Amino acid sequence: MSDTKTVPAKRGTTETKKSGNSASFSVALSPEQGLNRYLQEIRKFPMLEKNEEFMLAKRWAENEDTEAAERMVTSHLRLVAKIAMGYRGYGLPIGEVISEGNVGLMQAVKKFDPDRGFRLSTYAMWWIRAAIQEYVLRSWSLVKMGTTAAQKKLFFNLRRMKGEMKAIEDGDLRPEHLKKIATTLGVKETEVISMNRRMLGGGDASLNVQIGAEDGSTQWQDWLEDDTESQESTLADTQEHDARMDLLQDAMADLNDRERDIFMKRRLSETNITLEELAKIYGVSRERIRQIEARAFEKIQKAMVDAASQSGLIEAG
Structure with missing residues (x-):
């Protein structure tokens, strides 16, 4: 069939409109219609016999007969x-x-x-489910739920599997349930935990929901507290750390090469080297290395205190 043919859905009355090679059918449930009324209306459309369905499909495939396409659509509204x-x-x-x-x-x-030999209902149910699932994933959460086949499978099967395990009312899943779901659906246990917790919340809620105040001016976000450190404190700590590092770098410039190397390996390295190892490197005793380290530390400490006093970071003693 040509890709230029379209059979778009349209809300409204039940009439068919033809325009060129496209047809618009009002088979969708309009906002004004009640569900029960809609279900009653679609039951009026007759089911198709196999041969009748085949002929209608051929008419649409070969001649773009919009009347034939509409009869195939309306006869399957109950399936949807x-x-x-x-x-x-x-x-x-x-x-x-x-x-x-x-x-x-x-x-x-x-x-x-129609030439493939199977009924339209068999073929259509996959398209129907795919369209509905895309809508659910798109609408259920403001935050993307996941796009991989495994994640979609998890989203749409987790509730069913919990029901089979009689774990619908549980909070976090039991280890045995968690393992079974992850194994059955081919996902990680951490993904099951995350999806389950999100689904327990019933979807996302807007931070702008009006609550509490009679005048409707209070929003949910007004009641939320941020327990993280303030930006001002974070900036102050960062600036103080940077200033101390600058003082340290300047103070280390007063050390000779051996003092600087020993001090860095003993005080600034993530994996501190032992006195014995440094003694072997420099060919001196362990006690001599300890003395050099201590002298280097005293020099740096004095230089940093003097520089901090001069710059106003600390009060001079």
Whole structure:
């Protein structure tokens, strides 16, 4: 079939509109319609026999017959509604879920090849589920849930598997449940923990939700406390650290090469070298190395105190 053919979904009345090679069908659930009324309406569309469906699909594939395409779509609206009902647990408007499923059905009709020998319902259910799942992932969380096949599989199977284990009301999963889910779905246990905790929260909540105040001026974010260190304190600590490092570098310039090397290896290295090792390097006794280290430390300490006093970092004693 040509990729130029389109069967877009449109909300509104039940009439068919033709324009060139495209058709627009109002098979989606409109906001004004109640769910029960919608379900009653779609039951009026007759199911298709296999031969009838084949002929309609051929008419659409070969002649772009929009009437044939519409009959295939409307006869499968009950399939969309049935699949959509399986996603009611995500707290999204069921009308929107059905509408997204109808879009998937449209795509299935557009790409359906009757010569392959299987029924449209078998082919369409994959398109319907894919459209609904994309909508759920897109709408359920403000933060991206994950795009890999394994993460999507985890998102849509975690609730079911917890139900089978009778762990729906639990907080964090038990180790045995956690291991079984991770193994079955082919994901890491840490991913299961993270997804479970996010889903326990029921989705994201806006920080701008109005709460508390009668005038509606107080938002949730106004009640949140930041327990991290303030930016002012962080900046002050950073500046003080940088100033001390500058003083240290200047003070070390007063040491000779041996004193500087021993001091750095004994006081500034992440893995302090022993007195015995330095004694072997310089060919002196262990006690001599200790004396050089102590003298170097005294020189640096005095130089840093003098420089800090002169620059006003500390008060002169």
